[in-house]
Amino acid sequence: MSITTTKADDRPRVDPEDQVMRVRGVTLRFGGLVGLSDVALDLHRGEVLAVIGPNGAGKTSLFNSLTGMYVPQEGSIVLRDRAGGEHSLKGRKPHLVNRLGVARTFQNIRLFGALTALENVKIAAETRQKAGPVSIMLGLPNARREDRESDRRALELLHFVGLDGLLNELAASLSYGQQRSLEIARALATDPQVLLLDEPAAGTNPTEKLDLEVLIRRINRELGISVLLIEHDMRLVMSVADRVTVLNFGKVIASGSPAEVQRNPEVVAAYLGAEMAAEMVAAAEAEAVDGSDGTVPAQRDGEEQR
């Protein structure tokens, strides 16, 4: 895949019929504890879908179920490739899910700390290569060619996320924001159709947040990758996401455009508690008469602990 530089504004047309990922009735139990209950979700090809919800709502459990780290007891998770073929992701091993085109980042960054930035991305790029141990040990030309290819690909991606000057830095010595970018580059190196970002803005400063916003848009528009985003930073969610799905206690309580979700009383209740929510909704309705938007304050219930 080559990185085409199209104008940032021409968005890929999102076709609501073309769902790249379809999640139906996913229920995940840890013993008696219900992590997810009957979760349904549609990710359209080429959109940014944000999953929000208070802490413990099951957002990361959902991501883990989608990427094969957890196996939900019930429900179906289907990935549709570009040719229209359908693949069930439920119960598939994580590396096979990745191979089908679902890449993810982690809430708590999980890089290979003692390897350089370049090597981190190369590892991901190399998972698609074929040279076996024998041809590597013999130093056959195909092994060498593949090594050069993965070098080139990793350099491209490091440039794409803006880490050009840091190729040979150890991943663990990068700043927090740079580590986030590197993790995204690593996920992109596996050539995904769907990118799952788990709280990419946690622990970043305002400038880095703006950069991240631009980066997510570019991933979505320039690379044409559908993005599923968990985020607590409402400003980022509202500006980047095409649609928002709200989880609370493992259930989907609302779904729709950012503005719709913001006005949904159930969502406000989940975030602020029922009493305060009633006041908020009343205030919002009063404001709506004036023609302005009712907004949920950018409540940050999960400031990241490092």
Added chain:
Amino acid sequence: MTTTTTKEADVAPSGSALARLRRKRWYQQPMVGRLVGIVSAAVLLDVMSGPQGSREDVFFSLDKTLGSLRVVWWLIGAVVLWAILEFTKPLYNRYLAASVGPLERFHTPVTGPVRQLVAQTRETSANLRRIVWVRIGFSVVVIGLLILLPSLLSTFWNQVLVNEVAIYVLLAIGLNVVIGWAGLLDLGFIAFFAIGAYSTAYWTGAMPVDPPFKLNAFLVIPVAVATCLLAGLLLGAPTLRLRGDYLAIVTLGFHEIIYLIAKNADGFTNGPRGVQGISNFRVHIGPIDYKWELAPEPYWYLLIGIATVLIIAFLRLEHSRVGRAWTAIREDEVAASATGVPTVKFKLMAFAIGASTSGIAGVAYASKAGFISPESFLLLFSVLVVAYVIFGGMGSLWGVIIGTAFLAWLPQYMKDWVNPNDRFMYLGALLIIMMIYRPQGLIPSVRRKRELSMAKAGLGDADAMSEPAGGRMT
């Protein structure tokens, strides 16, 4: 406002009080702890290596060891050793902080579009190529010296060179792939060595059971590699899904199984009596007819050749996608599999590669000795190889080779001036001191060294066993 500040000042310890709290007493200093460790090891060694006890006088042994001047010498030796080590430790750390890997040395900040980046990498790789040439020149000199080595030594030392040093180095090179690179603890490595040795005995027709056709010892090498590969896959496929500590137990059990089969399958392996008359290596192509016989030197050259080929192959592996995948799995298996690395496949690969290397060593050993018995494949040897690899520096091929060569040579050398029965005790003491002062091994791997210098700067952790910095799922 003022009251609160005074209150806070009262409660919070002031600067000097904090410093006092933070300061460690003299007996809390780590260097004192190390002194206590070394001194107690010295006292223990003194008692253990002294005269044996007697039934008439219960305290005879203690009297002769602790009650004589002997213990004073031991204590002086321990303190001197401690002082030397404490003195060199900061020097070594300073060297570590100053030294940089080849990548860092040629690193300059790069900015600009991808094309420039590629040019930059090309420049770096040109520099790297220069380093590679220096290394090749260095290796040629080393190999030349190794070829000359037997002519400088007596026959006894030549035998040691082949039977101990070369065989153990081969084993350690193989185990380094499993432990050092893939991070799997294999405590049954000698089982594959035994499989290689018994394959040689079988295919050269020395076993009570006749093979379908006899093979030259050289031709047994690929057969033994295939057998060990298969055995490694059979053992690994169900067990490599287990976490590290369970794997160690399973491999331990596997070693015991192979040992007991060798000992008890009387009709097949000749049981504890062992197998005799295994044929030596022989080349017979057209006019060339050369037979490896009793003299150790030809085996030495042969083993240098085998080791060189393996070292080149493994170095390539380390710096390839396979080596990187191993590192990724070692550092964070969850992240690796989420990145698309098939973790079980790569672990199995490391296991099988290690097993077949062990098999090659087994062929060389059986063919050189001409005689094998179950007692050649004790669990002790498995543990020794693990110790050698850790001593040399897990994951660093050169460290492992040099460390193993040293430790395989040392007991033979000590044979002349200490009680031969005590040799492994001294080896144990050496390993303990090594682990206190240099847990990363004799020559740590470049990655380990980077981690160490980062730890000095307050970044990350030098200990590869604990979690790396940068946050992890708890």
